[in-house]
Amino acid sequence: MVREAITLVCSECSNRNYRSTRKARATEKLALKKYCRCCRKHTVHKEHKK
Numbered sequence: 224m225v226r227e228a229i230t231l232v233c234s235e236c237s238n239r240n241y242r243s244t245r246k247a248r249a250t251e252k253l254a255l256k257k258y259c260r261c262c263r264k265h266t267v268h269k270e271h272k273k
């Protein structure tokens with residue numbers, strides 16, 4: 224199965240904190256709660272390609 228590399232970006236400070244992969248065919252945007260060192264708390268991280 225083809226998987227696509229994505230970067231997870233903090234929605235509050237735009238820091239690129241995590242790398243991940245997902246199914247290339249998935250159309251909906253990923254939004255995950257992750258810890259951001261910059262904000263020092265859990266924030267929503269959204270996917271950002273490459």
Ligand SMILES: [Zn+2]
Pocket residue numbers: 233234235236237238259260261262263266
């Ligand atoms: Zn942040």
